[in-house]
Amino acid sequence: MRRNVKDTIVRDYGKLDELRDVKVPRVRPEDSPETPAGKAPDPELGTDTIAHARYYDHEFMKLEWERIWTRVWLLACREDDIPEPGDYVVTEMGPESVLVVRQEDGGVKAFYNVCQHRGNRLRGPGIGSAKTFKCAYHHWEYRLDGSFENIPDLETFPQGAPCRGLEEMRCDTWGSFVWYSFNPEVEPLLDFLDPIPQHLAPYNFDRMALTRDVTIEWDCNWKTSVDAFNESYHVQGIHPQLLWYLDDYNIQIDCYERHNRYLIPFATISPRVKLPPDVPPAIKAIMQEAGMDPADYDGKIKDLRVNIQKFKRKHGADQGKDYSRLNDDQLTDDYHYLIFPNITLNIHADDLMLFRQRPHPTDPDRMYFDVQTYELIPDGEEWPERPEHGQFKHGDKSIGLVLDQDAFNLPTVQQGMHSRGYRGLWIGNQELRIRHFHKVIDDYIYGPDGKPPGAL
């Protein structure tokens, strides 16, 4: 049964008299050979409120579809979801459905999931394997490359067969993931993702196995969800237990051209609370994961993070975990990225938690929240079987305490967006990524001339 996450909050940690003075040791940029560790200059984004109508306005939703979703690269699946020729994934995006197919030559192609005869969808959402794609209506049949295999009674079509089979779209791979775009003119994937590939290559996501795959239907706009993970200011409000797990205040925010990130120190104590006498339970779990015995820890609580980093650096290779391309901070911290517009990545040396935020086909007050967890599999260890995809409505099942806490307020935030008494999003520096995200949305929607006066 789902717990009421309000019960998890006993005290008000945002009202404490003073923040503990914490100097977080951070890796020097020159000691981070691959993923840049240095702070990017903050963009000048002003202090205006962000219009709340963006979160429910149907016209704005239409603009997003026409100028964002159908212009950018979007995440389809993992390459190892479709290892063999004929393996396919159907993924839904707004009103569209996309069919991603592994080709005979090992490549990947993406198609609109629609039969060119009477418009039926060829396959339902999910993963499967096919020799051909035969429409369930009149049995028009397509090969893996989208060309026609068979059209029953072709002689009864005086116009002949359509000149092309399935409508193909742009498709490419990066970082063990398959991406597609509705935009035939889209820039190359690596250009769109820049600088993400350079930043994240050292994690070698291809060594991580999918261990959880669920979709939750949330009663909020997709941006309400993106925003929820684009700041750590909410930790003191809804995740009190994390104050003994991470430093939610001394974070580094970096905004790039269209993507952004923050670096959150993990395995440490928030400056909002005093140092505890013992190793907090969740940090014990980090230590045990790394092969450390918390009972054997003789260092200081404030040095936990650095000592865990040192331990992992020293023992990682023996455990079949190659950390050689990562800097020390990456061994403990959350390198947290937003790949515009809708991919949130919580990245650690040993795991990746990926959120994909998808809009509802017609309703700006609803969305689909995909959660996938990937775990680094030590060399020589057998990979777990791919978990079955689960889908349910918000509140029907727990998705873990932290995400339950995250999800708790979203429907009421969405309701508040509609209020005539709400004056718009009042964004602070801790939420700079939200401001940046909306600036990139503006760039896509309004183009180089900028937002016209009075526009959302």
Place this chain on the structure above:
Amino acid sequence: MDLGLKGKKAIVTGSTKGIGRRIVDLLADEGCDVGICSRDAEEVEAAVAELKKKGVNAVGGEVNVRDGDAYKAWLETTAEQLGGCDIFIPNVSAGGGMDSEKNWWKNFEIDVLGTVRGVETLMPHLEKSDAASVVVISSTNAVEFFVGPMAYNAMKAALLNYAKQLSQFVAAKNIRVNSITPGPVYFEGGAWEMIEGTMPDFYKATLKQIPSRRMGSPEEIARVTVFVASPAASVLQGANVVADNGFTKRVQY
């Protein structure tokens, strides 16, 4: 009531924060010279400076009580700096946990040996004192079920036994030995604050077992401890004072 502590010399381990800190604060308020220690040199320095403001002599050192040689050396130095030792309160603890067998070693080395080594090292000074008093800090975990078969619980029970045996053994030397058995104690930076934040269900369930729905404060435990340590409690020998707001339910025969 005069506690008779003015001019006495007290050594308290783990005394820059929480219960230990309130104990040395109150001792200093009563005119005791105090020796303190912790794992953190900066915290020791800050605490010593504040204690000195109370007009008493205060000395302190950074020491890991687990390191027997370093600990004994610190005790010797501290007794020397204070010009003796009348009161010894071995307060430091390795805390709870059921992570591995190492918990047993750690609670044994820090809780039990931290007490035993301290008593043995300071015995020559206590023997010379006209108000010698040792107060051992146990826990209600020692006398009732709590969480599970933790080393912490068992070692705190060992301390109760040790204190009683010791009290008879040294009584003839005019050294008093008593125990304090605190129940849950809440303070900022304490274990229960962390439990409140990280395991709210367990925190609330524990609170429900306390009739007043209130955990003890370091101040309250310190007041009891300082009284028991003081010459005013001269009749106490081998006593175990349960200071728990009614958390435990057994009858104290």
